[in-house]
Amino acid sequence: MFDGIIKHSASSILYPELVSGRPPMQDTQTPPSTPVTFLCDAMLGSLARWLRFFGFDTTYLEPGVPDPVLADLARSEERWLLTRDRELSAVGPRTTLVQAEILDDQLVEVLSRRALRPTANLERSRCGECNGVLEAVTREEIAEVIPPYVYATAPRFRRCVGCGGVYWPGSHSARIVARMQTIIQRLNV
Numbered sequence: 261m262f263d264g265i266i267k268h269s270a271s272s273i274l275y276p277e278l279v280s281g282r283p284p285m286q287d288t289q290t291p292p293s294t295p296v297t298f299l300c301d302a303m304l305g306s307l308a309r310w311l312r313f314f315g316f317d318t319t320y321l322e323p324g325v326p327d328p329v330l331a332d333l334a335r336s337e338e339r340w341l342l343t344r345d346r347e348l349s350a351v352g353p354r355t356t357l358v359q360a361e362i363l364d365d366q367l368v369e370v371l372s373r374r375a376l377r378p379t380a381n382l383e384r385s386r387c388g389e390c391n392g393v394l395e396a397v398t399r400e401e402i403a404e405v406i407p408p409y410v411y412a413t414a415p416r417f418r419r420c421v422g423c424g425g426v427y428w429p430g431s432h433s434a435r436i437v438a439r440m441q442t443i444i445q446r447l448n449v
Contacts, residue, residue: 296374299339301330301348304358307366308342312391314367314440315384316376319391327351342370364439368446377447380440392422402426 297317300308308320319339321330331351334341341348341355349357356373360366371378387394397419403411405426414428 296376297337297339298370299330299334299337299341301325301341301343301345303344304342304366306363307358307370308391309388310363310367311370312386312388313382314371314378315381315386316378317386317391331355340374364443364446367443371443371447378444380437380444387420387422387425389425390420390423392420392425394418394420394427397426 295317297319298308298311299319299321300311302321302323302325305320308318311318319333319337321333327345327348330341330343330348333339334354339354341351342358343349343355344358346357349355356370358366358369360369370376385394386392395418397417399406399411399414399417402417402419405424406414406417406428410428416429418427419425420427
């Protein structure tokens with residue numbers, strides 16, 4: 261099990277302690293062996309981050325990327341394009357107009373519309389900042405980038421292969437995992 265904090269420059273983000281196991285993360289219109297991947301437009305940055313926490317490969321592009329570029333990228337990478345923009349959602353066929361305004365409601369909407377049933381498990385989560393894969397590292401490998409107290413007390417670490425962000429067990433995990441569990445419970449209603 262892994263729960264942790266990511267350290268990026270001056271800010272820290274807390275992540276939850278999670279139970280092991282991973283549900284099938286397949287879309288009902290996708291072959292069973294193909295994981296569902298997403299591309300979130302600039303209006304859905306928080307949604308992108310939380311989909312990554314749940315373990316979904318989720319690209320997020322900053323504001324300013326033209327709609328045709330977003331649509332072409334989603335198509336070429338076979339990603340579901342998630343947007344709150346009605347015109348962009350009409351480009352189809354793998355687009356989803358996210359109607360909910362609140363993050364938890366957006367997660368429930370997207371996960372239920374794609375028939376996805378994740379579990380509260382960060383073992384397979386991706387970097388919340390860049391979507392990179394997280395790999396286990398030793399404390400010696402990251403000694404230069406973490407605070408001395410964390411070096412001495414954290415039992416394990418993971419590092420993003422994309423941006424180099426380092427994750428370790430955190431102290432506020434229960435609140436985050438409770439939020440994930442609430443979302444999952446709503447999917448099961």
